[in-house]
Amino acid sequence: MKILEPLKLNGVTLPNRIAVPAMVTRLSGEDGFVNQPIIDRYVRYAQGHVGLIVVEATAVHSNKSGPLLRLSDDEFIPGHRDLVDQVHSTSDSKVVPQIIHFLKVARSGWRQTIDSLSEADIERIIEEFGQAAARARTAGYDGVELHSAHAYTLSSFLSRRNPRRDDFDGRTLEGRLAMFGRVMASVRRHVGKDWTVGVRFLAEEAIKEGYTVEDAKLIALRMAQLGVDYISLSVGGKFEDAVHREGQPLYPYTGYSGDRCMPGDWYPPLPHVHLAAGVKQYINSKGFTVPVISAGKISDPVDAERLLQTGQADMIGMARQLLADPDWVKKVEQKRGDQIVRCIYCNVCKQLDENFKEVTCFLWPKGLVQAPADATDGAAPQWPEGGAKLVATVDKGQVKLSWAKAVAGAAPIAGYNVYRAEDDGAAHVTEAVKSTKHSDKVVLGGLRYTYYVRGHDAAGRATPPSDAVRIDLPVPIAEPVVSSSSEVRHVPH
Ligand SMILES: Cc1cc2nc3c(=O)[nH]c(=O)nc-3n(C[C@H](O)[C@H](O)[C@H](O)COP(=O)(O)O)c2cc1C
Numbered sequence: 001m002k003i004l005e006p007l008k009l010n011g012v013t014l015p016n017r018i019a020v021p022a023m024v025t026r027l028s029g030e031d032g033f034v035n036q037p038i039i040d041r042y043v044r045y046a047q048g049h050v051g052l053i054v055v056e057a058t059a060v061h062s063n064k065s066g067p068l069l070r071l072s073d074d075e076f077i078p079g080h081r082d083l084v085d086q087v088h089s090t091s092d093s094k095v096v097p098q099i100i101h102f103l104k105v106a107r108s109g110w111r112q113t114i115d116s117l118s119e120a121d122i123e124r125i126i127e128e129f130g131q132a133a134a135r136a137r138t139a140g141y142d143g144v145e146l147h148s149a150h151a152y153t154l155s156s157f158l159s160r161r162n163p164r165r166d167d168f169d170g171r172t173l174e175g176r177l178a179m180f181g182r183v184m185a186s187v188r189r190h191v192g193k194d195w196t197v198g199v200r201f202l203a204e205e206a207i208k209e210g211y212t213v214e215d216a217k218l219i220a221l222r223m224a225q226l227g228v229d230y231i232s233l234s235v236g237g238k239f240e241d242a243v244h245r246e247g248q249p250l251y252p253y254t255g256y257s258g259d260r261c262m263p264g265d266w267y268p269p270l271p272h273v274h275l276a277a278g279v280k281q282y283i284n285s286k287g288f289t290v291p292v293i294s295a296g297k298i299s300d301p302v303d304a305e306r307l308l309q310t311g312q313a314d315m316i317g318m319a320r321q322l323l324a325d326p327d328w329v330k331k332v333e334q335k336r337g338d339q340i341v342r343c344i345y346c347n348v349c350k351q352l353d354e355n356f357k358e359v360t361c362f363l364w365p366k367g368l369v370q371a372p373a374d375a376t377d378g379a380a381p382q383w384p385e386g387g388a389k390l391v392a393t394v395d396k397g398q399v400k401l402s403w404a405k406a407v408a409g410a411a412p413i414a415g416y417n418v419y420r421a422e423d424d425g426a427a428h429v430t431e432a433v434k435s436t437k438h439s440d441k442v443v444l445g446g447l448r449y450t451y452y453v454r455g456h457d458a459a460g461r462a463t464p465p466s467d468a469v470r471i472d473l474p475v476p477i478a479e480p481v482v483s484s485s486s487e488v489r490h491v492p493h
Contacts, residue, residue: 002308003301004333007051007291007315010196010229012142014315015092017308018329019052020045021232021295021317022098022145022200024068025359026352027369032059032070034079037358039086040370046090048326048374049333052315053087054145054200054232055097057152060132061125063104066356071099071132071139080139088140096196099132100147101125101154109244114156115163122168122179125153130186133197143196143229146187148180150202150237150261151252158201158219160211161240173215177222184226198230199223203275206236206257213275217282224288231283232293232317233276237261251354262320263297265345266442270303272296277312293317299343301332323349324361325460327374334376339460342417344432363432365414365458372458378410380461388466392451399440399449399471406455406463414458419465421450445475 007014027037045053058069070076080097087095103112117125129146136144148154156162157179162170169175180199187197201223203216211219220231241255253261263271276294283290295317298304304316322328325341332340341363348362364371383406390403406413415434421427427450431438443449450470456462 001305001332003305003316003329009052009094009143009198009291011194012094012196014051014094015049016051016329017315018050018304018322019232019293019295019315019317020050020054020322020326021234021293021319022054022056022147023319023323023349023359024056024353026067026356027358028067028069030065030067032068032072033076034069034083037369038069039083042083042095043086043090044326044370045322046087046093046095047330048322049091049329050093050322050326051329053093053095055083055095057100057147058097058132060099060101060128063102065102069097071097071135072128074135077135077139080136080141084140094142096141096143096145096198097136098145098147098200099129099136100152101128102152103156105249107247107249109250111239111250113163114153114168122182126179126182126186129183130190133187134190137191137195143198144187144191145198145200145232146180146183146228148199148201149234151239151242154180154183155202158211159205159238160209160215161205161207173218177219180223181226184223184228188227193227196229197227198232199228200232200234202235202237203233203272203279204235204260205238206260207238207240207255210238210240210257213278216275217279220279220283220290220292221286221288224283224286224290228290230291230293230315231279232295233272233279234295235260235272235275253350253354262347262350263345264347267297267345269297269300270307273298273307273312277307280311280313291315295319297345299340301328301337301340320345320347320349320361323359323371324363326371327460330374331460336376336460339456339462341456341458341460342429342432344429363415365412368458372414375410375457375459375461378459378461381406381409381413381455381457381463383407383455383463383466388453388455388463390451390453390466390469392469392471394471394473397441397443399443399451399473401438401440401451401453401469403436403453403466405436409457409461411457411459411461413455416453416455417462419452419454423448427452443473445473448472 236257291314294313
């Protein structure tokens with residue numbers, strides 16, 4: 001399988017093509033030091049044999065913020081060294097921190113923008129990136145990732161909405177790229193050429209007048225020319241369309257661009273893969289082979305493998321899926337793919353992040369701060385005698401399902417996956433629930449739906465599929481709405 005093929009990035013070899021992109025955990029204090037829960041979170045990914053572990057956004061400077069890791073001073077190095085040592089002593093997973101600079105935000109909704117930065121401020125930021133990268137190398141990390149995505153400083157320079165009118169002029173692509181070029185040069189000066197420096201930036205800003213994939217291709221090409229060792233793509237997550245909540249600092253994932261960044265359950269799977277594919281194909285056509293990481297609602301091993309096999313990506317990034325089940329890679333390696341606990345993209349993790357609460361997964365058993373341990377043996381749960389007795393009824397546009405409680409095997413029942421197929425299509429997990437009921441509210445008359453459920457424990461050991469139920473929904477007959485000609489209005493525009 002291509003997923004499991006190693007990949008060389010500068011001086012290090014990743015054991016496979018799966019990455020966990022940076023995900024703020026809110027497990028650190030506001031002091032910014034690495035603590036044991038933070039280490040446990042990243043060791044957990046190493047236990048699951050994730051090829052590249054990107055540690056959450058870590059500040060290069062000391063601006064106040066909520067709970068956030070820091071590499072803004074040498075005093076933070078020992079904690080990071082501890083994290084790296086524990087990850088490395090767990091498996092051959094590789095680990096890099098994502099380093100970030102952000103500007104001030106206030107509870108009033110005010111935020112500082114890059115046009116307020118003086119030349120001295122800019123020189124300081126460039127130096128701060130270099131120094132933070134050097135500290136990451138001293139701590140023993142396998143590389144560093146420069147956070148140039150979403151609402152933060154480097155991304156604001158790359159943006160088509162960059163308001164500067166000097167050497168960093170937002171009206172030209174070269175002007176927008178100038179800051180990244182300076183930062184990259186500073187980082188290389190501090191860490192040398194023989195150490196992995198990756199970048200994360202936006203394949204599409206997803207805001208009004210923001211840049212699209214056409215600019216992203218050129219931005220990626222410049223990054224390749226500058227010698228980045230990998231390119232990780234994200235989408236959206238901007239301040240420009242964020243919705244301000246009274247008394248709270250702006251959170252850049254509350255508007256449409258936020259939806260695009262962390263697409264929820266109402267989005268189709270793989271909504272961004274064409275963007276990464278476009279960027280990869282473009283830089284490859286110019287002779288650069290810098291690996292491109294594609295992310296966004298990828299969770300099925302079959303999809304991940306296809307994207308790699310068809311040259312649409314060099315690596316697959318899975319954030320929420322690997323939070324839900326950090327053993328994804330191990331389960332694929334051991335051909336236990338059917339035991340993967342599938343992310344349902346409910347975005348409870350996102351809400352926790354927004355409210356500065358410890359980021360956990362809704363699918364983990366209540367009260368856990370880390371994903372439950374994997375289990376390769378022990379009895380799977382079973383259906384009780386007489387089966388799951390799955391029943392489906394149609395009521396006011398909903399299909400209401402209920403079934404019997406599964407009987408625990410080696411561990412208690414953690415929840416149930418509801419599978420749904422439309423007409424003669426393949427069945428997919430449509431919802432994960434903790435109780436024995438589910439209402440499917442997105443069904444259309446005229447289609448035929450088939451449902452079955454599986455109960456599972458926290459390690460993913462599951463019952464066999466229940467008996468399936470099939471429902472043919474009638475097309476509702478509505479009276480056509482007829483308006484009299486006098487009511488017709490033509491609105492000029
Ligand atoms: C709780 C949470 C925190 C995140 N923190 C970061 C971050 O620190 N840096 C970053 O680049 N992206 C961050 N992201 C975005 C993810 O890395 C990823 O791009 C996004 O969730 C889409 O991928 P997915 O569908 O595999 O989850 C975060 C996402 C979530 C849900």
